[in-house]
Amino acid sequence: MIPQPQPVTNGWQFTRNAANNAPLEAVVFDGMSLTYETTEYQRWDAFKRRTKKVLDEVLQTACQSVDFQAVSMEYIDRFMYAGNATEARVDDLLKDVGPMLHANAVSGKHLWHLHRGWFEDFNNGKVLINQNFDAQEGIVAGQKAPTRSLQVLTKAELRADSLDLSIEKYEENLETLHNLTKSYFKAAIVQTHHESLGLQ
Numbered sequence: 001m002i003p004q005p006q007p008v009t010n011g012w013q014f015t016r017n018a019a020n021n022a023p024l025e026a027v028v029f030d031g032m033s034l035t036y037e038t039t040e041y042q043r044w045d046a047f048k049r050r051t052k053k054v055l056d057e058v059l060q061t062a063c064q065s066v067d068f069q070a071v072s073m074e075y076i077d078r079f080m081y082a083g084n085a086t087e088a089r090v091d092d093l094l095k096d097v098g099p100m101l102h103a104n105a106v107s108g109k110h111l112w113h114l115h116r117g118w119f120e121d122f123n124n125g126k127v128l129i130n131q132n133f134d135a136q137e138g139i140v141a142g143q144k145a146p147t148r149s150l151q152v153l154t155k156a157e158l159r160a161d162s163l164d165l166s167i168e169k170y171e172e173n174l175e176t177l178h179n180l181t182k183s184y185f186k187a188a189i190v191q192t193h194h195e196s197l198g199l200q
Contacts, residue, residue, distance in 0.1 A: 027058060034062050044178060051174070063167045071165050072128075072157035073177035075185065078149055081108075085137055085148035093150060095190050097133060108148065111135045122176075125163035129184055130155040152188065156180035 010031035016024050028035045036055055038047075081088040088108035091098050097114055098106045105112035117130040132153040137146040156177045158165060165173065186199045194200070 025054070027054060029058070029062060032066075034058065034066070034068075048171070048174065052171070059167055059170060068165050069160045070157050071170075071173050071177065072155060073174070073181055074153060074155040075181050077152045077154075077185070079152070081148040081150070085146050088135070088148040088150070090135075091190070093190060093193065094133065094188055096188070105135070111137060122158070123163060125161060126159045127180065128155075128157040128159065129180065130157075131184060131188065133188075152185065154181045154185045154188075156184070 011029040013026060013028045015026045018024050022039075024040055025038045026036070028037075036051060038050070042050065079093060086109050090101060090106045090108070090112075100114060100116075101112055102110070104110040112133075112135045114133040115131070117128065119126050119128055121127075130153070132151075134151040134153075136149050136151060138149070139145075140147045158173055158177065182199070186194065189197065189199065
């Protein structure tokens with residue numbers, strides 16, 4: 001069955017849900033931006049094939065009315081701590097962020113949040129890098145004690161000042177964004193976890 005677009009303010013949205021109605025995939029166009037989101041875990045080559053299948057025609061249509069000034073990619077990763085929530089040490093998973101946090105956050109005693117971002121030169125243009133780290137707690141079904149988790153959002157954004165964001169460069173730009181986000185995510189994670197996370 002072909003999904004039908006749902007009208008949203010100044011645009012439209014396609015969604016694909018699982019049998020339990022949980023969202024799996026969405027394409028949203030709001031007149032100013034085009035967003036593709038997925039909650040399904042896929043290896044990079046499979047993701048590229050899927051985005052090409054979903055977005056090729058949509059991008060061709062959108063580019064007739066929108067002059068894209070930025071292309072960005074975000075990955076959201078979440079890690080669950082299996083032990084006592086207040087013993088979830090930052091340096092068990094992350095490197096180089098401890099010096100920016102209070103000792104109680106580093107030890108796991110307190111929840112914490114950290115955001116960092118910067119611009120860097122890229123192919124005679126600029127790219128924006130953002131990382132958000134969020135220590136959170138919640139009660140998992142069937143448990144009484146809170147579970148600690150750490151959400152890591154890694155984003156890379158190409159700006160159009162001097163970079164070519166045309167439809168012809170879409171796949172090349174997607175590859176660039178993937179490589180940038182992967183490298184900065186990898187740089188934030190303690191090396192002993194690289195192999196288990198597929199960070200070669």
